[in-house]
Amino acid sequence: MTPLSIYIHIPFCIHKCGYCDFNSYALEGLLEKGHVGEDWAAAYAGAAIRDIESRASALGLAGMPVETVFFGGGTPSLFPAPETARILRSLRERFEILPGAEIALEANPGAAESGRFAALREAGVNRISIGMQSFSDTALRRLERVHTGEDAREAFRSARRAGFENISLDLMFGIPHQGLDEAAADVESAIDLGPEHLSAYELTIESGTNFGALHARGELGGLPDEDTALAMWEMRDRLLSAAGYERYEISNFARPGFKCRHNLNYWRRGEYLGAGAGAHSFIAGRRFWNHARPDHYIKASGDPTAGKEIIDSAEKAIGETFMLGLRLTDGVSLDEAARSCGADPEEIFGGVFSELIESGLLERAGRTLRLTPKGLLLANQVLQKFI
Ligand code: SF4
CATH class of the missing domain: 1.10.10.10 (Winged helix-like DNA-binding domain superfamily/Winged helix DNA-binding domain)
Structure with a gap:
């Protein structure tokens, strides 16, 4: 039996970053609009567990071996660790989580206190992916991130202290008004921390985001021209390769033995079950996805399907x-x-x-x-x- 991958989407963030087109929501905004109540985390975890239960039974997946679990977002590190642990317990009750399975969680340095990391490690999470994006406070402000460069370094150190031996960092280049030297300084700072894995990607301007609106009005200045962007890609590849990281995907680099197994399964078109608001699944040639808004998802979690597609041709x-x-x-x-x-x-x-x-x-x-x-x-x- 080919092992399954499981994705759990946690859509809550402290603030919606200007460039972000993920299915993510500022928690405060959801609370203000009444889309979620003060019990948001327990209600959401309960909905995710009902989602997992109903899918496992409807699709005959119960008892299947699972090789990777990934809590992505949004900001999963903002979600209370006991609720993450509750979701993990429910997965262990319904599936066979294989020994050595990769259990990963995305963290934002703005929600990364050491207590949280320790509790997540205790719950069985064994890989942390920290969305640093940059070490420059100016660049981070331009991206509307809620943390500083020092917060990002401290998040990394906290994760190490909590016992994480598999840490990935997300870096971004091509940030408005960022020069080649600043982009290189970010890559060098990331290397200095010594993560096992790095995702380093160029900022893209997506419609439907604040940056997209600014760009459409001609008000988003300072984006790199083609030559500078190309020089940034080349610099990234050169520095990371010299530091011993193998590039194994367009934007992903790893030390030997630390490729992201969850993402490898996506890129190899393996099967995966997604739970949570807006999460997608691919099982037995069918793709289906859940309601995107957290309140809609919570209400419909017995059957949260918002759409489906059958891949019926070779x-x-x-x-x-x-x-x-x-x-x-x-x-x-x-x-x-x-x-x-x-x-x-x-x-x-x-x-x-x-x-x-x-x-x-x-x-x-x-x-x-x-x-x-x-x-x-x-x-x-x-x-x-x-x-
Ligand atoms: S923290 Fe991540 S998911 Fe949340 S708004 Fe920012 S980029 Fe999007």
């Missing part, structure tokens, strides 16, 4: 396999894709493969296709071809 399945798998530097095996999707990828996407190879964006090594360094830089354009 073409769609193969398209997804390449769209996800080419993000990995290992690329995608043609034989493995044919076996899992039930059709020959070259029959369906042969023309696209040739076009990308001729453009220098894709390369072939035996029966494996992978992005070239140029393809990794232009990944968004390349991956669109498989939708």
Whole structure:
């Protein structure tokens, strides 16, 4: 039986950052509008547990082995650790959480007191991913983050003191008015802390965010031009590689043995069950997702489904396999894709493969296709071809 991955979405944040297009909500705003009450955490954990129970029984998943659990957000570190522990206990009652399973949780340095980390470690969480974004207080203010660079360093030290031996840091570059030297200083500071894993990605401006609105009105100044952005990507790769981190995905780097197993499962198009507001699942060729607003989710948690899609053609399945798998530097095996999707990828996407190879964006090594360094830089354009 192939082990399952489980994702739990915790949508609450202290403040909605200007660039954020995740399904996340400022807790204070939800309380003010009456969307959640003072018992928000217990109510949400209860809803997530009902969601997990009903899915496990309706989909025949009870007792399945689970290799990864990921609490993402939002700000899972803002969620009271006893409620996180309650959700984990409920998972252990319904599934076989494998020995050595990766149990990860995202933390914001603005909600990362050492007591919380100790309680999370005690509950069985064994990987912490800290959203630092930058060590520069000026850059953090521009991003509307609620913490300082020193808070970020302290969050890392607290997680270590609490016994976490697998810590990932999120860094961002291309922040408005950030120069190449400042971006490099951030990467160097992150390396100095010695995390096992780093996600370092370029700021993207998404519609529906404060930054998106400012950008549309021409009021978001200081974004890097193409040459500066390219220099930042190259600097990031050079510094992290020199420090012993292997790049294994477009924006992800790890020391040996510390790749994020949960995300690897997504990129390899493995099955996963998602619980929580707006969480997506992919089980037996079906994708389905939950109501996004926390209050709607809490009310509907016996059946929180907001939408579903059946992946009913080999073409769609193969398209997804390449769209996800080419993000990995290992690329995608043609034989493995044919076996899992039930059709020959070259029959369906042969023309696209040739076009990308001729453009220098894709390369072939035996029966494996992978992005070239140029393809990794232009990944968004390349991956669109498989939708
Ligand atoms: S802390 Fe993270 S999830 Fe919350 S608003 Fe900021 S970027 Fe979004």
